[in-house]
Amino acid sequence: MAELYEGFTLCGLAAGQSRENSGLLGIEPGRDTDHVIVTGAGRTVTVYKVSDQKPLGSWAAKQGQAVTCPAVRHGQTGEYVAVHDSKVLRIWRDEDINFEKVFKATLSATVSRIHALPSLEPLVLFQRGAVRQLDALLAAPQQAVEEVLSEEEVIRWSSCFLEAEQPLLLFSTEKSGECFLYLQKLNPNVLHKYNIGSEGKGVCPIGFTATLENKCITLMCLYSNGCVYKLLVSLHPSAEGEQHLPKSLLLKLPVSEGVLRRAAIASLEEGHIAIVGAPPSASTGDRDFLCIWNTNFQTLQASKELPGGAYGQLWCNAGKLYVTHGKVLTVIPYRCEKSSLAAALGKLKQTSTQEVTSSPSVLNWNSFPDEEAALQQRTGMRTRSSKLNPKSQATLTTSINQVLEDIKGVSREEVEEVLEPFLSCSPISPQFQLDLAHIAVELLKRCQADPGFYPQSVLARLAQTGRLSHSSCPGFLMLALEKRDYFLAQLCLQHFPDIPEAVVCAFLKAFLSVVDADLVQVSVDLEGVSLMDDPGQSLEGVQNGFSPVLLEEDSCDVQLTPPKLDQSSSWTDVSLTCPVGLKKSALLNEIIRSSYSESFLLPHLKDLSAQQVILFLQYLQYLYVRSSGDVYTQLPGLRAPTITQIMDWVSLLLDAHFAVLVMAPEAKGLLTQLHRFVRSQVRLYSELGKIQGTLQELGKIKKEQEIGLYSIEVIELF
């Protein structure tokens, strides 16, 4: 996820600018991330402290002179370097006041741009393609400069990188509609030329941005038809001479009509690019927008309308975008997060769980008052937190980094202290969700590194927020399993929306194999089994005055009456003792309730041992008898599995282990019972099918009788 924050105006643009020309030459990084050097097209160079929106120093060339290339800051000496009138080099410091009196050197050729590198000498790119380091140039200002580019070849864009302590300069040129790319290496001086190729008639590249990653330069190029192409420029090209660079389409912007004219592109981190001057969708009309696109998913992440129209100038420096529009230079901070499907999923899950938990089970009359109280408490909490919301929101972004720092080195108790304020306020925002994931990942790292460190309560709190997902903190579930923290495991099963089937199976395996005695100490949420602790307790309910009798084997159509009561009771009696302990059943219920996809689950289910399968089947059968024994299709309790979920698991287990079960002598009784049950079900449905016609006739009977024009009735008055 990426977002654009509220922007602010750094400075106004000089008067006299036209629609095409903003009057701004460029913005270069200053002393630190909070300082920028703004070079106006006229005569001024101004250093701003961005957070204060305040100029710290300003220098202007004499009347009649014009600054021709953006001033840069010399990374080593802290001096500013600028060129005016194309050939006159000026170097000055913060203390210098009069621009006329600072160091001046006149060069023999026209300078295109100066690129500064943090730890090296700045590089001077001449208009004809030659590149010099500043110190070398200053040694002999009037030295001859070779012409690299052919006639009519114009430099459109340039950028420099530092690779293995060696500066690199990348610049693109255009000559009669054809585009070329030059990669200039210094020490030794090597120049590579690439042909980008054209994109058809009238379509030309209008914006470039490049990043260096893994010894490879990724160049992104925005064409006037709205396409963004990616070109990979190797630092160590194999072949000599002019090469053709293959390009791949990254993104096609929805350019409604015509072509883009004033647009610029800047690459941000994590597969995001910022584009100014291109509309976010085809229907936005004539307005100009600043957009952040995700190149991995080709999705628009954020957009902001730029009032007054943009000039197609965009700079990116230290987490802020600088864009000229209207009559101002606006600074817009942004934030890019790695996009993941889980983040989106987690967001959806949030709403659904809220709904589920806040609807009390009406069937369970006994627990209803408590439930109501709990509900009130919960809503009360929620309103309180929402009251906190605006305040906490503001402090949140600043504190998250602090929190992340803090939890790295402190003890378990201190972790709780640190996180307490953070967790107690829970604003509903995607940002908060990401922050939570960050914290969880950080904690996981520590737990893995330090086996003694296990902040159980904090992890439980994190899981309980319901904002975490498996994909946002992958090791979380396995950690719970590893530490045999069944409470945490249960919480995760309840709250994570995207648990992989493999993990579900691992949990199931662990739950089945755990000895009941081990669970005595563990606190497990027993809500799912609230009314199941007493196996003898009857759940018989009467709905519409009808209590269904399970259709038994012998109560077939041949002799519908009387059903053999002893047989039918044997079906229920046999399995009415719960094969597992209370806490274990609670854990297993969470498994049964968890979501899964059959085809993914099936291979993992095969890992279960025969004993485990039989135990689980027995439990499922017990559940089934309990829930089918009364008229309700759901067992009481908030998180009890539904009858459909139970049946699905029975089918899955049988599918996965049928051969084993048939062979195992101890499973024989179980299988016959299941078989008998299926037969009774089949019979029930066939009986229903037989009377279908009769039932349909019932529906056709008209409820209202026509009242005629005359009738005789008897009434009683007294």
Add this chain to the structure above:
Amino acid sequence: MGEFKVHRVRFFDYMPSGIRCMAFNSKADRLALARLNGSVEIFNFSNNYFQEKVIPGSDSRSIEAICWVGCDRLFTAGLNGEVVEYDLERLCPKYTLDAFGGPIWTAACNSAETHFAFGCEDGSVKLFEILPDKIQFERNLDRQKGRILSLSWHKSGTLIAAGSLDVIRVFDVKSGHSVQRILVDRGPAGTRNKDCVVWNVAFLSDYTIVSGDSAGKVQLWDANKGTLIKTHLVSKWDVLSLSVSENEDSIVAGTSEGTVIQFQLLSPTIGDAETQWIRTRTFKHHTHDVRAVTETKTAVVSGGLDTQLVICPLMDKVEVKSSESVLRKVIFPHRSLVSCAKKPSLLLFQFPDQLELWRLGGTDTVGKPGESLPVTRKPEKLLQLKRKGDDHICCSTISECGHWIAYSTVSSIRLYQLQCDNNNISITKVSKLPKVLRSAHQLQFSADSSKLFVASEQATIHVISLSRSECKHVHTFKPKSGSSAPVHLLAASADGQWLTSANRHCEINVYNLKKLTHHCMVPVYNSLPSAMAIHPETSNLLMAHADQQVFEFSIVDKQYTDWSRKLQKEGLHRCRSKWHTPITHITFNPSASSQVMLHDTHMFCIIDQRLPLVDLQAQFYSQLTPKDMSETDRPSKNNAFKMCKKYQIVLGSLTLILTLYFTALFPWPLLHVNLLEDDWLVVVERPLIDIHSQLPAPVRQKKFGT
């Protein structure tokens, strides 16, 4: 009271006529209303909205405009080109006058009530001078092209606004010239080739003209400059009616969609002196064209093709919660259109143009309460008697024995003798009626069918003796007071000694038929009696008034009975006071003499005079609760009032079946309830849905994307 077998009759195919126009007289607090069939009704708003007078219609009359002059002169004008003034005491037209301008579309009276203006088909506006006993043509204003559909006088009486096709003209009354011509915009594109009919204009005293037209617009114009001030588009169809309140701070407009829209003169911001006409409320009580709207001090009154008169209270104007604050819909007349011959089980239905005589069906079986019995003998329509002449029937009656039928129009009375031997029915008109009988307001046979009482002009009552051979005028009773108000109710005692008459001045006179003298007059109560009957045994006169009060008067003692005084002191039960429609019929239970049965359009109730009146605080025992009580409890909890209501108030937990039984009992408006012999009850119902199904289809309205 026991079990009854009920004839539930739904074959009385009564269809009220649509409302065409109305005029409210604020001085008299009466509303005059004209229907499409030419009948005129007068509602007394200060007397519980009682339908005080009905002037029967006529085939030759069609009314387009109705107008009050003073408190007691009523004029109508119609498409037959005639202006009619009515005699409100004889309830018939006083005189008619041809305006000689073709069909008259509209009429308006100036504020000084000296002149009438009529808008005619030929494009002329005719001025008539109002004289004390007649109106007289004065002159024409400049004749224009196109019919005049609407007229309105300015308060000063010097200007008249006239709406026509596509144009509104302002006339100077003195010169007769048109001084302003305002073009009205036609409807939206696509309807441009259709004339814009200015159905209504209203001239406000600040020289603003309000118009309503067929393009669905209510527009405000400056009459001096002829410029448009404001347009309110209120309907996709026509704005058919418009009314300005007396103090000119509110306008109501009725549309073809059945909506009534109110505009109020308000200042847009609080404290601002400048005011504008702002659309404020929309009422939707009609399904069809709202042809007439008017505004009283406290309510918006509207009527239209769906035949109902709706009185919708404006809650901001109603000060206390009273009968005024209730929405009223008047659909059925406040008098009985059904008469019943008890012995032979015959019902006579009165329609404007015919009478229908039905014999009720029968059954052989007996059943338990709540059961519907199989009908073995079907009801039979014995007779359909079409009236003669143009005038509509105003009253009719059938004798107790079923051998005599009489009806009257404004011009004649007809008496028929009926012979009914098994399946052979023969009817003979009594040809020689006494000369005194010209028309009747009310007709009544004596209990033994030997006499016919005819309530005639000047509040006189003629007594006619009937025999097979001849009819003879016996006597004419005249009220002592000399009142000339029309008699609208007659009641004769079963023993043939007493006759009572009620007239529209609230006087109830008692005459002695044996001595042929005026016996006494019941003290005048300030509300019109809506029903009365003489008890067969005690000869007490029981009266129900339009304001829902019930009195009992002892004819012999010439004073109110103790029961009546007690009733007045204790008051009626509060449930009883929820009734809004007047009681239209009173009858006595022949098998239990203390029981009186009354009914109105929505429920009937039984009063047992022997039982104590329940105190006001006591829980009202509806039909249902005593049933649930044990037999022993019952008498003590019994209440003098029993009620059968359209919908039972559901008290506490009732079983499903009982609720269904009672809502199904009499869910439809009751036109007549009467007790026959042998514990038979006849109930004549008229489901509203049957009336709606006979109306033409309403204008098409887009609903939910259809």
